[in-house]
Amino acid sequence: MAGNSKTLKSLFAQKKLLVAPGIFDMISLKVADQLGFDCLYMTGYGTVASYLGLPDAGIATYTDMVNRVGAFCGATSTPIICDGDTGYGGLLNVAHTVEGYMRAGAAGIQLEDQEFPKKCGHTAGRRVIPAQDMVNKIKVAKDTRGDAKDFLIIARTDARTTHGLDEALNRAEQYLAAGADVLFVESPESKDELAAIGRAFDVPLIANMVEGGRTPQPTARELQDMGFALAIHPGLGFLAMGHALHKAYSHLKSAGDSLGYDEIDDFEAFSKLIGFQKVWDFDAKYRSLESQR
Template sequence: MQKSNFKELLAGQSPLLLPVAHDALSARLIERAGFSAAAIGGFGLVGCRLGLPDLGLASFGEVSCAVRDISSAARLPLIVDADEGYGDVKNVVRTVRTYEQMGLCAIVLEDQVSPKKCGHMAIERRVVPVIEAEQKLRAALDARVDERFAIIARTDARSIEGLESAIERGQRYVACGADALFIEAPTSIEELRKIGSSFQVPLVVNAAEGGRTPVLTPLEYSELGFSIVLYPATLLLRMVASLTNALAALREGRFDDQGRLPDFSMLTDIMGTNTWMEIDQRFGSN
């Protein structure tokens, strides 16, 4: 059973704000904060779970296990980064079937050459021929059982072939039937405006702090034509900063002053202790 569907989410909030969860705990915190949905990104997931960079080093099995953990821990609708589908069209079909069966809301399928690389890193990336990307996209659309499970097409061509090529690819992906489009890493407000005026489908933008794309307010993105705003590094950056400062203080024999911290009961509540203890009390042998 799906927790929600893509069109309902878009109808409920404009633009749809999607903090990116990197593990089950961050997904629960996003839920407790009142967001209507969340995303799972490969950068944070692979970094937190395996301590690896987002360079296509993790297998589909490793990533899908982590996605299952996160999905099981939160009731939020989830939009998941599916990289380039983890192989050819056969792998794409398996990826779609696996994630749809998990009850996810949507996946993002990109057109990078495998192994893919993070779209905001200052490293060389390559995209597959557009015909190959279309074949993968058609396979993904055909593989889903329920059309409410959305396939979002992403192109990384902006950083490789230029903006015009990225828009042309996007138009071809929309013609294939993509439910939404994600042109990664535009570098200016002017480029964002051109993308927004070129399409009628829902558009995704990455509000990556320190990345290539201007970070704007949700209203500004909406006015430029974007329906979905991803925050891929917001939680991760702050977690790393907080832990780094706390550990530096501990090395000096003191606690880092970060203002009022959550008490231990809040931590146990986030992790569902009361729910599990209720099960123990009802059915366990006391």
């Protein structure tokens, strides 16, 4: 574990850009945690792909996702923002989802205004619900949170792609008034649009940096100057993993062995990352008890 006991709220109060990698399985979590990021982002796309081998298209259930939230948050003290999709149903479902994510240890929940079934924010075919319906969801999420103000509610709007930036900004304003702590305007399509989002709000803002996605990538300094509080990179890890596995497995298929393929981690170092050092230390401490049987 990184040993980071700070809350997202206190991190945002520092008024500097945070950068969070997308974690999607326990290995990606442990690698990111070892590197000491201030916060992490549980990517819905990557988690659904890793856990179920399916696209992020509204197929994963609340039970699927809260299971992963608990596993990720239980393995680190670093704050994790966890993707809660649409809340998995109506208002009662939203309350149930918020309660479950809080129990599982999430530092914040991301809720979005897409119709069900939802889709990844940088893919085609997304449609949004009426703004008032999302406002109601945020109000329920806020009431469900109660006095646990360190648990943040992140409101995401996917309206930009089909309704334009003005509608997305208008929705974000309504979601803020309803009680959202952090705003996430998905899929702006130029740096000028990113800058407009930054000018429009004086609250923590998320920029979604998807490599190969719909939004161009400014530098971290540019995003900070635009007014963003957090840049998430949800796809970097699983895209890198997919590329690395394809290369490694292609070598194995072609050569019939792994001799000469050195683009891999050290086995002992990786074993320590996963936690084998504790196993070895435990065995050494209690070996004498085994010999007494």
